[in-house]
Amino acid sequence: MKIRTTGADRILDTIVYVLLLIGTVAALFPLFYVLAISFSTEREYLTRGFYVIPERFTLDGYLYLMTHPGFKKALLNAVIISAVGTFINIVLTTLMAYGLSKIWLKGRGILNFLVVFTMLFSGGMIPTYLVVNSLGLINSFWALWLSSAIIPFNLVVMRSFFRTVPVELEESARIDGSGEWRLLTTIILPLSMPAVATFTLFYLVNNWNTYFSAILYLNDNKLMPLQVFLRQMLIEDDPTISNASSVLYRYTPAAKMAAIIITAMPLLIAYPFFQKHFNKGVLLGSVKG
Known part of the structure; x- marks a missing residue:
C-alpha cells in the first residue's frame, strides 16, 4: 500500500x-x-593551524608507538582485560539472569531485591578496595574482572529478556528430556542472541575503557591498560607536573593523536558487527519487567 x-x-x-x-x-x-x-x-x-587534510602524509606517529615498549605492553594489557573480562561478564550475567527469570527458583524475590538494591546503593570505593585487598587481588587483573563482574542494570534487562521466551518452548524441551543446561544452551541462548550481543558490546566498551579501576587496583606500570597509558603520555611529556617520571619521553602531536586513533579503532570496528542486534536486544529486554 x-x-x-x-x-x-x-x-x-x-x-x-x-x-x-x-x-x-x-x-x-x-x-x-x-x-x-x-x-x-x-x-x-x-x-x-587548523586543517583536516594534511599536506604531507607521514606514519611517523604510528611507527613511533609501534616501537614504544610501553605502548605495546599497554595495548596487550587492554586486549587481555577486554577479552577475558567481557567473557566473564557475559557468562556470569547470562547464568544469573536465566536463574532469576524462573518463577520456581526458591529465594528469587530476595535475590532480585538484592540486585536492585545494588543499583541504588553501593558499598563505596574504600570498602570495595578493602575487600579486593583482603582477597589478595591487588596488582592483578582479577581485581578488575571480579569487582565489576556483573553490572546490575544489564542483569535486570537480560532477566527481563529471558522472560519473553515462550514457556511452551521450555515445556516441550523438558518433555523431550532436556535438562536445564541443555535448555539454556540449545534453546534459550539462540533465541536470546540480540540481548547477548547487546550486552557483550556494553561490557566490551566498559572493559576497553577501564581507567579508574586500573589506577586504583594496579600499582605495576607493566599491568596498566591503554587508557592509563594515554594519561601517562601527557604526564611524561609535561615537565611541569610534579609526579612526572624521571625518564621523559618525547611525544609529538602526531604520536598523541595516533594513540587516540588506535585506542578508538577496535570499538569502531566491532560496533557494526553488533549493531543489528543492538536496538532489538535493548527494546525486547525492556518490554517485560
Whole structure:
C-alpha cells in the first residue's frame, strides 16, 4: 500500500534529515581532525593551524608507538582485560539472569531485591578496595574482572529478556528430556542472541575503557591498560607536573593523536558487527519487567 505524503510531511522530513546531517558532521568532525594530525608532521601542526587534510602524509606517529615498549605492553594489557573480562561478564550475567527469570527458583524475590538494591546503593570505593585487598587481588587483573563482574542494570534487562521466551518452548524441551543446561544452551541462548550481543558490546566498551579501576587496583606500570597509558603520555611529556617520571619521553602531536586513533579503532570496528542486534536486544529486554 502506497502511503501519501503531504507537503508538511516532506518539510518535516527535510528538517529531520538536515538536523541528522548536522549532528553526524558534528560527531565525526573531531575524529577527522585527530586523524589528520596523526598523519601530519610536527612542523605542519605548529605552523599551519587548523586543517583536516594534511599536506604531507607521514606514519611517523604510528611507527613511533609501534616501537614504544610501553605502548605495546599497554595495548596487550587492554586486549587481555577486554577479552577475558567481557567473557566473564557475559557468562556470569547470562547464568544469573536465566536463574532469576524462573518463577520456581526458591529465594528469587530476595535475590532480585538484592540486585536492585545494588543499583541504588553501593558499598563505596574504600570498602570495595578493602575487600579486593583482603582477597589478595591487588596488582592483578582479577581485581578488575571480579569487582565489576556483573553490572546490575544489564542483569535486570537480560532477566527481563529471558522472560519473553515462550514457556511452551521450555515445556516441550523438558518433555523431550532436556535438562536445564541443555535448555539454556540449545534453546534459550539462540533465541536470546540480540540481548547477548547487546550486552557483550556494553561490557566490551566498559572493559576497553577501564581507567579508574586500573589506577586504583594496579600499582605495576607493566599491568596498566591503554587508557592509563594515554594519561601517562601527557604526564611524561609535561615537565611541569610534579609526579612526572624521571625518564621523559618525547611525544609529538602526531604520536598523541595516533594513540587516540588506535585506542578508538577496535570499538569502531566491532560496533557494526553488533549493531543489528543492538536496538532489538535493548527494546525486547525492556518490554517485560
